[in-house]
Structure formats: C-alpha cells, structure tokens
Amino acid sequence: MSKLRTLIVICFILLTSGLVAQDANYTQFYNNPVYYNPANAGLEDGMQIHTAYRKLWPKIGGDFRNCMITLDVAEPNINGGLGLLVHSGESGGGQMRENMVGAMYSYRMPVIKRKFYLQMGLQAAAVEKRLNEDGLVFSDQLDPLYGEIYPTAYHNANNERIIYPDFAAGIVGRFNIGEFANGQARTTNVVGVSFSHITRPNESFTGLESRKPMKVVAHAHSVIPLVDDFRKDRKIALSPAFIYENQEMFETFSAGLNFMIDPVYAGVWMRNRNVKMMSENYDAVMLLFGIKTKLDRNVYLNIGYSYDITVSKLATATAGSHEVTISLSFEDFSLFPNRRPSLRSRAASARKCYNDFF
Numbered sequence: 001m002s003k004l005r006t007l008i009v010i011c012f013i014l015l016t017s018g019l020v021a022q023d024a025n026y027t028q029f030y031n032n033p034v035y036y037n038p039a040n041a042g043l044e045d046g047m048q049i050h051t052a053y054r055k056l057w058p059k060i061g062g063d064f065r066n067c068m069i070t071l072d073v074a075e076p077n078i079n080g081g082l083g084l085l086v087h088s089g090e091s092g093g094g095q096m097r098e099n100m101v102g103a104m105y106s107y108r109m110p111v112i113k114r115k116f117y118l119q120m121g122l123q124a125a126a127v128e129k130r131l132n133e134d135g136l137v138f139s140d141q142l143d144p145l146y147g148e149i150y151p152t153a154y155h156n157a158n159n160e161r162i163i164y165p166d167f168a169a170g171i172v173g174r175f176n177i178g179e180f181a182n183g184q185a186r187t188t189n190v191v192g193v194s195f196s197h198i199t200r201p202n203e204s205f206t207g208l209e210s211r212k213p214m215k216v217v218a219h220a221h222s223v224i225p226l227v228d229d230f231r232k233d234r235k236i237a238l239s240p241a242f243i244y245e246n247q248e249m250f251e252t253f254s255a256g257l258n259f260m261i262d263p264v265y266a267g268v269w270m271r272n273r274n275v276k277m278m279s280e281n282y283d284a285v286m287l288l289f290g291i292k293t294k295l296d297r298n299v300y301l302n303i304g305y306s307y308d309i310t311v312s313k314l315a316t317a318t319a320g321s322h323e324v325t326i327s328l329s330f331e332d333f334s335l336f337p338n339r340r341p342s343l344r345s346r347a348a349s350a351r352k353c354y355n356d357f358f
Contacts, residue, residue, distance in 0.1 A: 022250045023196065023215055024066040024089050026052055027269065027286045027306045029243045029254065031325040034070040034083050036217050036243065037170035037194035038104035039121030042074035042081010046298070047333035054323040064091045072104075077336045080106040080119065097130045100166070116175035121194075123168040131160045131205050164201040170194030170217075184225070191220040213248035235262035256286065263293045271308070284308040284320070298331035 026032050032052050033040035049071050056064040072083035083104040090097040102125030110117045172192030176185035196215040204210035221241030242255035256269025269286040290304035308321040 022247055023245075024054070024087075025245060025252060026054055026066075026325075027254070027271075027308055027321070027323050028052065028288065028304050028325045029219065030221050030239075030241050031302070031304055031327060032068070032070065034072050034085055034104070035068060035087070036219060037121065037172060037192050038083065038102075038123035038168055039106050039119045039170040039172040039192060039194065041072040041083030041104045041106040041119075041121055042108070043072075043106075043119060043172065043174065043190070044329065044331075045074055046329065046331040047071065047073045048330075049328040050325065051327070052323065052325045054321065056321045065089065073333065073335055075335055076108075078105075080108045080121075082106075082335070083121075083123075085123070085125070095132050097132075099128045099130075100125050102126075102166075102168075104168075111173075112175075114176075116173065118171060118173050120171045121169065125166045125168070126163060127166050127201070127203075128161065128163050129203055129205075160205065162203060162205060164203065165199075166196075166201055166212075167198045168194060168196040169198060187222050187224050189220070189222045193218045215245065215247040217243065217245050219243040235260065239265075239267075252283070254286075256288075258288065258290075260292075263291055265290050265292070269306075282311050284310050300329040300331075302327040302329070 026035070029036055032050055033043065034050065035052075049069070051067075051069045053067045054065060056066075066087070066089035068085065068087040070083065070085045072081055074081045083106070085100070085102040085104070087100045087102075088098070102123050104121055104123040106119045106121035108117055108119050170192060171194075172190055174188070174190050176188055178186030194217045196217070197212045198214060200211040200214060202209055203212050219242065221239060224238045224240075226236040226238065237260045239258040239260065240256070241258075242253070245252045251274045253272045253274060254269060256267055258265050258267035265288075267286075267288040269288065270282070271284045271286065273281040273283055286306050286308050288304060288306040290302065292300060292302040295301050302325075304325045306323045308323075310320050
C-alpha cells in the first residue's frame with residue numbers, strides 16, 4: 001500500500017500543468033562541493049574525485065535514492081579549474097529517473113596574494129528524464145472498498161523520455177584570517193553562492209509547459225586548527241559550515257560542526273525547512289563519522305557516513321536517511337605538468353590546514 005500511495009502521488013504530479021521539481025540535496029554538502037557550485041572546480045590543488053550515495057526514507061515505499069561522481073582539476077595554466085559531474089536519481093521504485101552529465105570551468109582572480117582570491121564558475125549540462133508508466137495506478141481507478149476496479153481517464157504522456165540542456169553559475173571566495181607564529185593560517189574560509197537552472201528548462205512529459213525553478217544556494221565553511229603546527233603535532237581542528245538552498249516553494253537550511261583528531265572526524269548537524277529557528281520548522285538532526293588517511297605521497301582518501309534522524313512529523317514514517325561519500329585527492333596532479341609552475345603550490349603552506357582536513 002505504501003508503494004501504491006507513492007505511485008498515486010507521482011501520477012498526480014504528472015497530471016498537473018505546473019510541475020514543480022526539487023533538486024536532490026545531500027547532508028555532506030562539504031564533501032560534494034562541485035555539485036552545489038561550479039566555481040568550486042579547481043579550488044583545491046591537483047585533482048579531486050568525489051562520490052556520494054544517498055538513500056532517502058527507506059521505510060517509505062518508492063525507492064528514493066541519488067548517487068553521483070564528480071571530478072575537478074586545478075589548472076593554473078588556464079587560470080582556474082575544470083570539472084565533470086555525473087548525477088542520477090530515481091523515485092517511485094524506478095518509475096521516475098533523472099540523469100545528468102555536466103562540464104564546468106572556473107576562473108580564478110587573486111585579490112590579496114596568498115590571502116584572498118575569488119573563483120567564478122560556469123556549468124553546462126545535458127539532462128535526461130525518464131517516466132515508466134507501466135503498473136501505475138491512478139486515483140480515479142480506486143474504489144474505497146474494492147480497490148483498483150475502474151478504468152482511468154488518464155492518457156499516456158506524449159513522451160516517456162525528455163532531454164534538455166541546463167546551465168548553472170557561481171562564485172566563491174577563499175580567504176585566511178590571522179596567522180600563527182610559523183605563518184600558518186589560523187582559519188581558512190570559503191564563502192560562495194550559486195544559481196542553477198538559469199534558463200528554467202521545460203521538463204514536461206505531457207506537452208504542457210512546466211519550467212524547472214531556478215535554485216539559489218549560499219554556503220560557507222571554515223577550518224580552524226587547534227594546534228599551531230600540523231607538521232609536528234597531531235592534527236586537531238574544528239570545521240563549522242552552513243548551506244542555504246531556495247528553489248521556488250522549497251527551502252532548506254543546514255548547519256553544524258565537524259571535529260577532527262587525525263585521522264578521524266565526527267560531526268553533528270541540523271537541517272531546517274528555512275532559516276527561522278522554530279520547532280515547527282525542524283526537519284532532521286544529522287550524525288556523521290568519517291576518516292581521512294594518506295595512501296601515498298600527496299594522495300588522500302576520505303570516507304564519510306551520515307545518518308539523518310527525522311524530527312519532523314514524518315519521524316515515525318521515514319526511518320531517516322543514509323548517506324555515504326568517498327573522496328580521493330591527488331595534490332600533485334596536473335593536466336599540463338610541463339607548463340609553468342602553479343602559483344597555488346607556492347601558497348600551499350598557508351592553506352595546509354585546509355587541505356589536510358578535507
């Protein structure tokens with residue numbers, strides 16, 4: 001019955017003339033930087049590979065899940081970075097699926113040498129959406145007593161597969177505040193904003209106009225070392241962060257704190273339906289555990305797991321959400337290794353704290 005209710009909801013949405021879709025969101029947004037802002041491409045030295053899998057509400061029928069892989073490379077020879085994003089999500093037990101492949105470029109603009117710089121990014125993507133109507137049950141087929149006994153007045157969608165282009169843009173600023181006696185930054189901070197679905201593509205299956213709403217994201221995070229020399233002492237740091245997402249009628253705000261004692265870290269986070277800190281807006285409390293370890297010279301592996309504890313009125317019906325992220329960092333990687341040396345590498349000591357944490 002839970003699966004039946006899910007299918008009815010999907011069909012009801014498809015029959016409406018104004019389809020309003022919401023992008024998938026991730027608890028570990030700081031481990032998926034390129035997904036939320038194309039300006040994050042090439043923000044770190046070398047090459048970064050991030051993967052994520054999220055299982056939403058396992059107790060509710062419908063198999064809501066998302067997965068993705070991103071790759072970005074810092075390239076000072078083109079004054080920025082390059083990135084690639086592959087994302088897939090499905091709901092309704094596979095009745096609805098969306099796949100996306102996007103490429104991005106970021107441009108770096110130094111503001112204060114070794115202290116502050118801006119990156120501006122653009123993303124172009126191709127999106128495919130599929131609808132499988134086999135086995136769908138519509139509300140006009142149901143009798144309160146006998147169940148599914150009536151024919152439906154619904155006519156099949158004009159298309160069960162649509163493809164459209166999609167575009168995003170963003171900007172991030174990265175800056176240090178203060179220095180220890182050895183010259184290492186006391187905090188490393190990243191602040192950014194991005195805009196997705198800029199052209200508001202039409203994603204209707206029925207031939208009607210159904211424009212995807214633009215999404216606005218504002219995000220920030222910091223790394224605060226608690227020892228002044230990571231080379232001699234055990235790495236200990238705090239990393240607070242927040243992200244705000246707005247997509248027409250949908251709005252979320254997440255904030256929290258990770259604590260690291262090398263090589264493990266743990267965190268507590270919360271998600272709200274909006275920025276108003278009121279009990280009726282609380283959505284979930286998220287617990288996180290991760291490990292970051294060095295595999296080889298300048299090669300790092302980062303694995304994180306988070307569990308969302310639903311605290312809204314859906315608490316007893318969802319069984320929370322699970323999310324796993326795996327990241328690889330190759331700090332010496334370059335597409336053009338024989339070109340002029342990276343300006344970034346000469347400033348690496350001022351950002352070593354940040355690179356060691358994420």
